[in-house]
Amino acid sequence: MTEVLLPGTRSENSKPPHVVVFPFPAQGHLLPLLDLTHQLCLRGVNVSVIVTPGNLTYLSPLLSAHPSSVTSVVFPFPPHPSLSPGVENVKDVGNSGNLPIMASLRQLRDPIILWFRSHPNPPIALISDFFLGWTHDLCNQIGIPRFAFFSISFFLVSVLQFCFDNIDLIKSTDPIHLLDLPRAPIFKEEHLPSIVRRSLQTPSPDLESIKDFSKNLLSYGSVFNSSEILEDDYLAYLKQRMGHDRVFVIGPLCSIGSGLKSDSNSIDSSLLSWLDGSPNGSVLYVCFGSQKALTKDQCDALALGLEKSLTRFVWVVKKDLIPDGFEDRVSGRGLVVRGWVSQLAVLRHVTVGGFLSHCGWNSVLEGITSGAVILGWPMEADQFVNAKLLVEHLGIAVRVCEGGETVPDSVELGRVIAETMGEGGREVAARAEEIRRKTEAAVTETNGSSIEDLQRLVKEFGKV
């Protein structure tokens, strides 16, 4: 990809600002922060990206798109007693890898300080993932501002902050009323974000990393991959809590032009021709993010549900065990794809009308901006919070199952899929389309709010 500098972002002769970006190594965190890095480079910013050797490969598209403005800063992955050698990304171990990897990366503080102090042109600011809250103190020590990057919703940030502020209340009540928050949401304990639930469990040195979360809202600035259209009340709440306007809402990043992710060319040719041969809006896309693999019982139940729904589908599986004979029985109507597909490109295909999703935030944004009706099966992490936003606040999704271990009832699942993909899903599809249109405007129109906030963020680097 050739580097195209967007006009009007910096004068011809001015020196480009140099910032350092520190992603957290989980696909759902890393990929959107690399998308943001790409957008910053397009606007004339030079970026150093902190990475460990096992994650260097994810920088390749960025390094080839911006050979002169992106530099990788590679630090060895600090060992951790509960991580096998070679594990450097949550996707290698699943959601339980978050805490040990967070704890591990904390040990990079001194090496980063040394790197910073010996750099001939040290960065003027750090943008780091919200799972790296300790970088707030690091930035105070080296005297540069930290911008916290949130690859999650405003709603989730509000819920997390409420929980960490009220840990005794959370420990002693179930369900929990989050009375201080807009809409005063109620959550069962089992539906709270996993990171909160873990902090209620046996003390462990890794839990120090959770305490770092509160540092995020104290940071100099915050960058959110969300949109005011989706959750304006929670944005207003957070802005009020932070007490300043260095809050940059730049999402959905997946929809901003000249992105790193490509178009339908990135869909495998046999999948593309299968999609091309389907009626518009008829296909249900089934995928549960980058980490989750279903159990054998869950696979059996989902397969039977898909079979009974008589709906066309594409089901992307990681290590999941597909029942014998299933692919023959649904041949022509359904496709199982093993490994990785270019999800955004598939969702944007005109024949895809529904998305059976675990409600990971990136999948939510990709589903919303594709106008697909989301059939939610939240399992863990922030997914119950996201599902509440989609189903109860926005009315653009239906819940089909909940829980990471739950085995759905195939008959009911098949019925809900058939109904939502058919006549019964008309209303929710119309709302999804309306939200798609409004959300896209923020990132595609020249004066769209996310585009303006990106410019404002780059200008902010000029002030620090």
Ligand SMILES: O=c1ccn([C@@H]2O[C@H](COP(=O)(O)OP(=O)(O)O[C@H]3O[C@H](CO)[C@@H](O)[C@H](O)[C@H]3O)[C@@H](O)[C@H]2O)c(=O)[nH]1
């Ligand atoms: O075959 C695949 C599978 C996934 N993806 C992409 O991988 C990302 C997956 O992200 P997400 O939907 O957020 O799910 P997880 O990978 O499960 O992400 C974790 O991180 C997210 C951000 O913090 C949380 O919202 C989730 O709950 C948490 O599980 C998306 O961009 C997908 O497009 C593909 O392109 N192809």
